[in-house]
Amino acid sequence: MTEGVVLVRRRVFExxxxxxxxxxLYHEGLDLAYRFWSAGYTGWYAAEIRxxxxxxxxxxxxxxxxxxxxxRISVAYRSLPRPLIPLYLAVWTAITLVRAVSxxxxxxxxxxxxxGWARRRDQVRRPMSWRTxxxxxxAGRPPVI
Numbered sequence: 001m002t003e004g005v006v007l008v009r010r011r012v013f014e015x016x017x018x019x020x021x022x023x024x025l026y027h028e029g030l031d032l033a034y035r036f037w038s039a040g041y042t043g044w045y046a047a048e049i050r051x052x053x054x055x056x057x058x059x060x061x062x063x064x065x066x067x068x069x070x071x072r073i074s075v076a077y078r079s080l081p082r083p084l085i086p087l088y089l090a091v092w093t094a095i096t097l098v099r100a101v102s103x104x105x106x107x108x109x110x111x112x113x114x115x116g117w118a119r120r121r122d123q124v125r126r127p128m129s130w131r132t133x134x135x136x137x138x139a140g141r142p143p144v145i
Contacts, residue, residue, distance in 0.1 A: 003011070005051050012041060020078075022123065027071040034079040034143070038128040050074055065105035066112035070120060073116025078123045080143060081130060090142045 006029070016035040023031050033043055058064045076088045093113070100106040128136075128143070136143050
């Protein structure tokens with residue numbers, strides 16, 4: 001979900017709990033989308049609509065690597081069934097390390113992973129059902145990538 005342009009019915013937004021304040025900057029849209037799907041809703045991606053945003057790297061923000069890694073762990077712990085958490089984190093750890101080779105940010109990414117792991121138990125777990133995992137997978141959005 002591109003958090004810059006999101007249209008949501010207010011009733012549904014309230015029903016699923018609004019934006020999660022502990023996941024600020026990076027992956028808050030994923031967290032919200034997982035809760036929509038868990039509540040039985042789906043998303044519609046309007047690919048034909050173009051949003052203008054100057055081309056820039058998210059790494060221009062010093063906290064990008066740390067917050068992205070930290071929040072990815074928070075979302076996994078909050079949203080995924082327990083057996084999927086290690087798989088999801090292994091996939092994203094590998095992706096993060098491969099990206100770090102060419103783009104940097106290894107130290108910050110690892111710091112974010114440590115921070116996310118340390119604060120995971122502060123998150124309210126509302127794991128999606130296996131039925132939701134199946135719906136996401138059939139929709140081309142398996143919750144492990």
